[in-house]
Amino acid sequence: MSQAPDKPDSLDSVPDSHLGFESARDLEAISAHIKRYWGSIEFVLHEKKSSFVHIDIHVVAPTPERPYRVLITSGMSDRPMKVREGGEDFGYVELILAVPDTWPINHASFSDERNYWPIRQLTRAARAPHAHQYDLWYAHTIADGEEPEAFAPDVGFCANIVSVPLLCDEEGCSLKISPEKRIHFLTILPIYREEWQFAMKSGSMALLEKLDEAGVVEVIVKDRENVCA
Numbered sequence: 001m002s003q004a005p006d007k008p009d010s011l012d013s014v015p016d017s018h019l020g021f022e023s024a025r026d027l028e029a030i031s032a033h034i035k036r037y038w039g040s041i042e043f044v045l046h047e048k049k050s051s052f053v054h055i056d057i058h059v060v061a062p063t064p065e066r067p068y069r070v071l072i073t074s075g076m077s078d079r080p081m082k083v084r085e086g087g088e089d090f091g092y093v094e095l096i097l098a099v100p101d102t103w104p105i106n107h108a109s110f111s112d113e114r115n116y117w118p119i120r121q122l123t124r125a126a127r128a129p130h131a132h133q134y135d136l137w138y139a140h141t142i143a144d145g146e147e148p149e150a151f152a153p154d155v156g157f158c159a160n161i162v163s164v165p166l167l168c169d170e171e172g173c174s175l176k177i178s179p180e181k182r183i184h185f186l187t188i189l190p191i192y193r194e195e196w197q198f199a200m201k202s203g204s205m206a207l208l209e210k211l212d213e214a215g216v217v218e219v220i221v222k223d224r225e226n227v228c229a
């Protein structure tokens with residue numbers, strides 16, 4: 001087991017005695033679902049301080065056929081997002097990213113933002129709907145302000161767009177917990193400034209079409225083609 005370091009964030013820790021109970025409630029079902037559709041869980045990055053929801057990240061081990069690690073949140077779905085009328089079936093979400101199998105995923109490496117930024121983006125994206133009372137869904141873009149900065153010195157990505165996972169069976173994209181609760185698994189795709197600006201101007205669906213045509217999936221490729229360069 002590994003533990004995520006205490007990294008500074010814009011949200012202060014909010015004491016809440018219910019967080020621990022909620023994070024354990026569906027954990028067994030989520031873990032079994034991950035193992036069934038994505039693979040063996042190598043270890044879990046446990047959040048040390050939590051605000052609004054308790055976010056852990058399950059790290060799925062690479063295989064010879066799948067030379068990347070899949071990072072999957074748990075805890076975002078502990079509480080429903082505030083959804084619009086008619087969207088009640090889409091209030092529970094967990095998020096996915098994947099990194100090459102050579103990407104450092106350990107406590108020591110996380111002191112370098114070049115290694116840590118995928119973890120930061122997952123946890124921030126998972127917490128934000130609960131902190132700011134909105135729903136996060138397919139084709140939504142996520143950016144920090146009107147002039148978002150690059151996530152790390154060695155990448156040009158500065159924002160994300162929400163899409164569907166393409167590296168697992170369709171059945172793996174949702175998990176029915178009860179008649180009232182179905183968890184949907186979505187991925188966040190890191191995007192360049194020009195791509196984010198294109199989405200703001202032409203619509204996020206238009207950007208997703210470009211990314212799909214370029215073969216962009218949930219595995220991070222730091223120097224991938226900028227489809228709006």
